[in-house]
Amino acid sequence: MATEQRSHHPSISRRHPVCVARRLAVVVLLTSILAGVSSCGSRHSVGRTGGVVILFYDPSVGKDAVLEEVKDYGSAVIYDYRNFNGLAVTVPPRRSMDETIEHYEKTKGVISVMRDSANELHLDAGDSD
Numbered sequence: 001m002a003t004e005q006r007s008h009h010p011s012i013s014r015r016h017p018v019c020v021a022r023r024l025a026v027v028v029l030l031t032s033i034l035a036g037v038s039s040c041g042s043r044h045s046v047g048r049t050g051g052v053v054i055l056f057y058d059p060s061v062g063k064d065a066v067l068e069e070v071k072d073y074g075s076a077v078i079y080d081y082r083n084f085n086g087l088a089v090t091v092p093p094r095r096s097m098d099e100t101i102e103h104y105e106k107t108k109g110v111i112s113v114m115r116d117s118a119n120e121l122h123l124d125a126g127d128s129d
Contacts, residue, residue, distance in 0.1 A: 051097050052078055052116035053104065056086045061109030063087075069107050075100070088116060 057066045066087065070077060074092030081087065091100045097115060104113040 051091045052088050053091060053097070053100055054081075054086055054088050054114050054116055055104055055107075056084065056111045056113075057109050058111055059085045065109050066107065069104075073100075073103060 055066065055070075057063060063085070067077070070087065070089050074095070075089040077087055077089055079088040089104075091097050095103075101113045101115070104110050
């Protein structure tokens with residue numbers, strides 16, 4: 001009988017920084033696509049407050065600290081991306097988009113901040129090239 005051998009090489013068990021960066025880039029891309037789709041229906045009500053930003057937070061710091069900062073700053077949570085450790089939050093009244101992004105970039109536990117945007121796909125039925 002043959003026995004199965006498993007490799008316990010240390011470099012296999014550790015995550016390489018480049019792989020982590022690639023995974024984060026994929027998560028950011030997918031989340032930005034999902035954010036555009038999920039906020040399309042609520043854009044009319046959010047438009048008066050200046051827009052929406054997407055926050056990605058470090059799960060080791062915890063979501064509660066970020067949620068407290070969102071509340072204190074005057075933003076409202078539009079959507080909680082639980083699988084991506086992210087939140088879509090409003091830009092508060094009397095605050096600009098750039099000011100809000102800058103504020104959250106300095107917030108402890110926040111990894112990245114980006115504008116929410118929706119991209120529309122236009123297909124011309126006569127275009128078959």
